[in-house]
Each structure stands twice: as structure tokens, then as C-alpha cells.
Amino acid sequence: MSDWLISIEGTASGQQLALALALMAALLHAVFGAIQKGRHDPxxxxxxxxxxxxxxxxxxALFLVPWPEPHMWIIFAAVWAIHTVYKILQAMAYSRGAFTVVYPVVRGTGPLFAVIGAYLLFGETFNLVQWMGVAVLLSGIFGLAIYNLIFLDVARDTLPAALTLAVMTGLLVAAYTTFDAYGIRETADPFTFLAWFFLIDGLSMPVIAAIRWRRMEARPDLGPLMLRxxxxxxxxxxxxxxIMLATRLDSVGEAAVLRETSAVFAALIGWLFLGETVGPRRTAxxxxxxxxxxxxxxGG
Known part of the structure; x- marks a missing residue:
């Protein structure tokens, strides 16, 4: 599998697979966001x-994929730090604002700065048509956030803090998107990066969550929480x-933009499963x- 993926990097087949992976990431990321915002404390x-x-x-990571090259440990440390800050900011934002307000702001801030980061780190450029597409996409995302802000019944007292945290979280989205792309390109086997990424990335938040759970007066049952x-x-x-594989196979900027169609999936999930309203304006x-x-x- 690794050899095949490496062989199609930069090819037409690689571009098509990157497109499919980015759209799959968008759908799954919206589902993941809804899971984090659902019935339990985020x-x-x-x-x-x-x-x-x-x-x-x-x-x-320990037994099935090749071990990371020595230079990768510094990259993993940086990746862990970026993702940990991102997750803390995201949980703080979700604790203070409605999912359909916070999520579009996070996802709208991310792609613009990810495109800029891809230019600075990888020398990628967008043409005029693609920048027009970015503008159209961002107008829809931020328009969705503004509409939700005006018309939905949300907690107004905590909204300024939630929106500020959402913008900060979006900046971290751009940071991890570009740096993850750098990391997965720096190792010979992409699945080595993925396996060790998820092992290392999963170490910090369980400790924070355990401390928070122990300090709660009304502690939720662990069974449903662990099932979620x-x-x-x-x-x-x-x-x-x-999305990481997509950024290795093709343009980082394009993959980052395509993933932000997750805002569409998030609105549909909010309507279908969280009881949030979707009307003709939000559909547009x-x-x-x-x-x-x-x-x-x-345009690309």
C-alpha cells in the first residue's frame, strides 16, 4: 500500500485520490465535530x-510499520504541541458557543491561512480562478456563521468569548494542516507518520479529561462516554x-480548501441530529x- 501511494504522488491518479480523500475527510470531520459537541462535556x-x-x-506503530527516522522525533514533538493547543482551544470554544456558530468560524479561518502557509512552506500558489473559489467558499462559511449568530437561539453572554476562541482555533487548524503535511512528507512511509502521530497525539487530552472528571460534582457515567x-x-x-494523505499526494492548499466543505456536512448534521434549524438562506x-x-x- 505504501509503495503504491508513493508511486502515484504528483500524478493524475494521485490528484483524483487526493480529491476523494479530502472530501471524505470533510464529511468525517463534521461527524467528529458533532460527536465532540454532543451530550457529553467536550x-x-x-x-x-x-x-x-x-x-x-x-x-x-510499535509492531506493524517501520520505525520513524531519527529526525522525525523533533517533528512529532512539534506536531504534538500544535495539536494539543488546537484541541484545548476547540474544547474551550465548544464549551461557550453553539456548534453551528463555532464550527463554521473555525473552519472558515483555517483554509485561508492554510493556503498562505502552503505558499510559505511548500511554494504552492493559487491562480486567480482558485482565489475566486476561496473567496466564494469563505463567504459561504462566514455567512453561515453570521446567519446562525443572528437568527439561532444561542447563549449570547458567552458568544464573544466563543467566537474569539473559534478564530484562534482556526489559526491552529491552518498551523497543523501545513505542518502535518510537512511531517508526512518528511518520512519514507506515510503510514509510519500516521501511526505514530495518533499514538503521540492521544497522550495529553485523556489526562486533562481525567482530572476534569474527578473534579466534577456530578460525574457522568464512564460507559456511554467511552462508547462515544x-x-x-x-x-x-x-x-x-x-487529509494528511491528501496533502502528501497533491496540493496542500487545495486539500485544505476542499476539507472545509465540512461546514456543509456540519449544518446538515446539526439539522438532522442536533435539532438545529436549516432554512432556504442557510441552504443557499x-x-x-x-x-x-x-x-x-x-480552476487548478
Whole structure:
């Protein structure tokens, strides 16, 4: 599998697979976001998810894939730090704001800075048509956030803090997208990077969640929480793994933009499963997001 993936890097087949992986990552990331925002405290959910995928990754990292090259340990340390800050900010944002307000702001801030980061780190450039697509996509994402902010019944007292944290989280999304792409390109076997990433990345949040759980007066039952964590522990590696592979196979910037169609999937999930309203205006805004992603892909 690794040899085949490496052989199609930069080819037409690699571009097609990268497109499919980025869209799969978008859908799964929206599902993952809804899981973290669901019935349990987002800190506890994230801890349960990270524990689950670290446990799944451990035997693969230790016994099934080649060990990382010596220079990769510094990269893994940086990746761990970026992702840990990202997850803390995300949990803080979800603790203070509605999913359909916070999520679009996070995802709208990320791709713009990811495109800039891809230019600075990899020398990637977008043409005028692709920048138009980015503008269309971002107008849909931020329009969706503004609409939700105005019309939905949300907690207004904590909203400024939630939106500030959402923007900061979006900046961390851009940081981890570009640096993860750098990391997965720096190792010979992409699955070595993925396995060790999920093992190392899953070490911090379970500790934070355990401390938070012990300090709660009304502690939730661990059974349903760990079940949610187990589900998320399968979805998260598929989502993050898919986007990382897409950035190795093709353009980092294009993959980052395509993943932000997750805002469309998130709105649909909010409507279908979280009881949140979706009307014609929000549908039109979601259409803008999809149209922007199509323009970026076709324009490239």
C-alpha cells in the first residue's frame, strides 16, 4: 500500500485520490465535530476519543510499520504541541458557543491561512480562478456563521468569548494542516507518520479529561462516554489520516480548501441530529461553500 501511494504522488491518479480523500475527510470531520459537541462535556469527549485512537494506534506503530527516522522525533514533538493547543482551544470554544456558530468560524479561518502557509512552506500558489473559489467558499462559511449568530437561539453572554476562541482555533487548524503535511512528507512511509502521530497525539487530552472528571460534582457515567470515545476514536483517524494523505499526494492548499466543505456536512448534521434549524438562506450559503470548493478544484 505504501509503495503504491508513493508511486502515484504528483500524478493524475494521485490528484483524483487526493480529491476523494479530502472530501471524505470533510464529511468525517463534521461527524467528529458533532460527536465532540454532543451530550457529553467536550473536554471529556475529546479525552475519551484520544484515548481510543491512541490505543488503536499503539500496536500498529510499535509492531506493524517501520520505525520513524531519527529526525522525525523533533517533528512529532512539534506536531504534538500544535495539536494539543488546537484541541484545548476547540474544547474551550465548544464549551461557550453553539456548534453551528463555532464550527463554521473555525473552519472558515483555517483554509485561508492554510493556503498562505502552503505558499510559505511548500511554494504552492493559487491562480486567480482558485482565489475566486476561496473567496466564494469563505463567504459561504462566514455567512453561515453570521446567519446562525443572528437568527439561532444561542447563549449570547458567552458568544464573544466563543467566537474569539473559534478564530484562534482556526489559526491552529491552518498551523497543523501545513505542518502535518510537512511531517508526512518528511518520512519514507506515510503510514509510519500516521501511526505514530495518533499514538503521540492521544497522550495529553485523556489526562486533562481525567482530572476534569474527578473534579466534577456530578460525574457522568464512564460507559456511554467511552462508547462515544470509541466511535470517535475510529472516525478521527479516518478523517485526519485522509487529509494528511491528501496533502502528501497533491496540493496542500487545495486539500485544505476542499476539507472545509465540512461546514456543509456540519449544518446538515446539526439539522438532522442536533435539532438545529436549516432554512432556504442557510441552504443557499451551504451551496456557496460547495461552489467555492468546486471552483478551486476545477480552476487548478
Amino acid at each position: 473536554w471529556l469527549t475529546r479525552g475519551a476519543v484520544d484515548f481510543s485512537y491512541a490505543a488503536l494506534a499503539a500496536p500498529i 470515545g470509541a466511535i470517535g476514536g475510529i472516525i478521527a483517524p479516518l478523517s485526519f489520516g485522509a 450559503l451551504m451551496a456557496l461553500i460547495a461552489a467555492g470548493a468546486v471552483i478551486v478544484e476545477v
